Amino acid sequence: MKRCLTGLLLVLTLLAFATTGWAATTITQNVPYLTDVQDHWAKPAVEKVYALGLDKGFADGTFRPNQNVQCLEVITTLLKSVGYQEQVAKQKRAKNTTPAYPVPRDQNYVDFAVAQQFIPSTMLNNFKYDRPVNRGELAALLTKTLYLMPPDNAKSFTDTYNLPADYLAAIQAVSHQGIMSGYQDGSFRPQALVSRGELAAILSKLYDQGWVRMDAKKKIDGWVAGVVQGKKGLEVEISSLKGNRKIPVSENCQVYYLGQRMDIRQAVNYRMAGILDDKRQLSYVELLERRTFSPVQRDVYGSFLRLAEGEPLVFTVKDLLCQEVDYPVAWDAVITNEKSKSKSNKDLLKKIKADQFLKLGVTSGGTVQEITILDVKSITGEISRLDRALYLKDKKSNSKKYVPDHFYGWDAGRIVDKEGEEISGVSAGDKVKITYIGEPFYERVLEIQKLN
Known part of the structure; x- marks a missing residue:
């Protein structure tokens, strides 16, 4: 009898976990990949957050993009996404004390969010871990978590005039930041519930704006020099100023250009931003622009002073007139070391030392297309x-x-x-x-x- 009850309890527990709104952390290899987002408007965002590991969907291979986001789900997903894990791990609670807002899992995340006053008052006053979250509450949570400030010239919405001041400020802040937006009729709909697809779109925007913290080794950028058939599948040859890399392509790799799906084999000569999965395979690719092959119009000789990381990368050199000159570097520029006669097969940028002489191939627009480390x-x-x-x-x-x-x-x-x-x-x-x-x-x- 005990054995039967134990088995029944186990089955019920698994069923409850499978039907809850909480996303599973892993998906087995036999489970189909995101079976219910193929025709959904949030498909690109869902696939991006899936590749990032921010939301792996459910154990049956679904994502359920139209399902409402629950209170505990949004708190933990947001805090994990923007990098609060270490601070949460240090959160301590006195022994034998009952938390003020008990939840069935991730109690330390809720305790941390409460201590930091990240959770808006309406969520705390009516706190239920499994209740749905509306757009106004999510805007307030985002604003507090990211420490956003409303702009001086705030955008107005037709349906936010009677909101509390802190909620109105939060909506103005996330709207100005481009994290959440209103609707075509001029409304924000603060009382509307947030779906999992909408949350995925917001997480995608957070990643694009640099809010999401992730392992830098899982991010890859450059331009696609080629796509070849390897022993275990397709491989992408990616070139950049940091060197050349050959990356295996995941079976479920998703490729987008201007919001439209593309085959990875059509990505040659496009600039790309990619995400690697836990197996170091390319799992998501966003194509940013196509190479223009701008010709070099003139050569500039000078000694290297410094570089400024950014978009674009900027080289500062002391030219042969003893003047300091800044040159933006094209994303598809080629760097060559005359001594080794190599082209971008190593991270040659790190090898350039102060006062080292370079030859810069500059286009008619003043952008560096070629960098040569001179053998002086x-x-x-x-x-x-x-x-x-x-x-x-x-x-x-x-x-x-x-x-x-x-x-x-x-x-x-x-x-x-x-x-x-x-x-x-x-x-x-x-x-x-x-x-x-x-x-x-x-x-x-x-x-x-x-x-x-």
Whole structure:
């Protein structure tokens, strides 16, 4: 009898878990992939948050995008998504005390949200972990969790004039931030319940805006150089300034361009932002733009000063006129190291050191399309005379290796003192260090440094 009761209890527990509004954490390999979102308006967002691991749907392979979001679900999903896990783990409650707002799971997340005053008053006054959440409450929760402020020139909605001040401010804040929006009739509908599909769309926006915290190794960007058939399936060749990578493609990988589905094999020469799953397979791809193949119009020589990460990446160099110049770098730019003769097969950006000489291939629009780490040489000596060429005094050497003793076009390089500051010129008798590139008898002077 006990064995029967135990079995019945187990079955009931599993059934309750399978039918609850709470998303399952894993999906078995035999379960179909998101079977109920194929024709849903939130399909791209659902697939993105699924790939991110923010919401893995239910154990039967469904996502249930039209199902209302529950109170506990939205609190825990939001806090986990924006990176509060470590702080929640440190949350302590006195032993043998009953929580003020008991829930069947993730009690520490609710305790943390209450302590931080993230949960709006209406949710606490009528707190039930499984009750649905409306749009006004979600706006307030988002505003408090992300510490958003309403704008000075707030957008007005037709149905928010009689809301409490804090709710109105929250709606204005999330609307201004682009996280939640109103409807075409000018309303916000703060009392309307939030569906799981709507929450997925909001989480997708949070990710796009940089609010979602995730393992940086699961994010990948660059442009698609090729799609090839590997031993275990398709592989995508991704190129960027950080190097070339070949990534296996998940069987359920979803690819979108301007909101429309695309086959991964059509993604060649598109800029992409991708998400890797736990197996390091490409599981979601958003194509951002297509390569334009802008030709290089001119070459700029200079020494590297610094770079500014961002969109776009910006290189600052000291050119041969001793001026600091900023150049935006194209997302599909190619970087080459002359010594290794390689193109983007390693993270060459990290190898560029301060004052290292570069050649930048610049387009007509002023964007860098090519970066070459130059293989420079230098020679030190005393200037014997200056005319069309700069001549150095002969040095006695037993070496049979070619060493230049004169340089044509020497005045095209920059001329600096020992501290690297620009000076007006050099003359015969000066001891100098000459930095140059080029083949024997066709040297190009980059810099002449006066040493005395």
